[in-house]
Amino acid sequence: MTTVLVVDDHGVVRRGLTGLLDHAEDLEVVAVAADGAAAVELARRHRPDVVLMDLQMPGMDGVEATRIIRDEDLAGDVLVLTSYSDRRRILAALDAGAVGYLLKDTEPDDLVAGVRAVARGESPLDPKAARQLLLSRGDRQEPTLSPREVEVLRLVVQGLANKQIAHRLGIRERTVKQHLTNVFARIGVSDRTQAALWAQRHGW
Template sequence: MIRVVLADDHAVVRRGLTGLIESTEDLEVVGVARDGNEAVDLVREHRPDVAVMDLQMPVLDGVEATRAIVGEASGTEVLVLTSFSDHARIDAAIEAGAVGYLLKDAEPEALLDGIRAVARGESPLDPRAARRVLSRRSTGVPGPDQAAAALSPRETEVLRLVVEGLLNKQIAQRLGITERTVKAHLTSAYQRIGVADRTQAALWAQRHDLGGSR
């Protein structure tokens, strides 16, 4: 029997996934979490074979919950199940230690097979996620650690101020540069770290300990 912990902040999704998994003969749900903190606690308590993890959750997001679970070397493998297929989130989840990445619009049997694959030591990837990972590797786009190292000191400084919630005009005033220069630094930073907008950049910066001015 493969023991599973589920983590998702939507009650309908939790109930649906629980019913789907419990309908099988070889999978068993041993815990259901509403946020990342609960997921970490349930993994500590039950030591499941697989944790099925959403990414966007309150209190503690799925990336940080994955990092905590993997860091404790409990033997639990993490399978991400999310609505997001952008490469920044895929990279962050894999960097945190997730071994599989599936999307919520997958067929039910694909999820069940994914859980079984993770329990066997395999790494199931949704085809769209796999294409993004392979595309990044084939084109030489850096992963998260390389991207952080590739940021210029000024780009890093601007990202820290974005995390603080400052607008471009305020950043310009703080750094003694023009708004146009701030926009140029942000555009360059977005390209380096593989995000599309300010919100994604702020989340990326927080995950990589760039939050707050130093």
């Protein structure tokens, strides 16, 4: 059973997400929060596997809450669910430690699949968000990846899973997921298959 903390400042959205996720046999919503500060406190109390995090909230926003949750290792991973697909917000969330980024117009089945993907160690990125990042770079600008991100990407091309990559590089599996999320955002793709194809096309 994957435990989930739902964070959103709109009551209707919280209730809708809770009902959707609890309907899945392998997912359980253990708490809901209306702002970032409450999300941090509930994460400390419940240690959920996945935090489904809104970004725009009163008081402490989702980016700051994500940063605290990741810094204090209060949850398995953070998956952003927001209405915003602009480059600034996407990169801010990913830099804070989120491993996935979905938009609120995502189909319900795709949202459930995204939560499951995060629980499996994957990094879902909404295609619209990925396209926004790609277009905002400009057609001729090559993405800048760190040496470690390049290493991770090359091992993805070789077909290694996150756990294998972590073992090969001597880093934590969670760190691999974060690197992959950043790579997806910077090259404008939404999953590891697309990332591998992109790397092959660009000679990486």
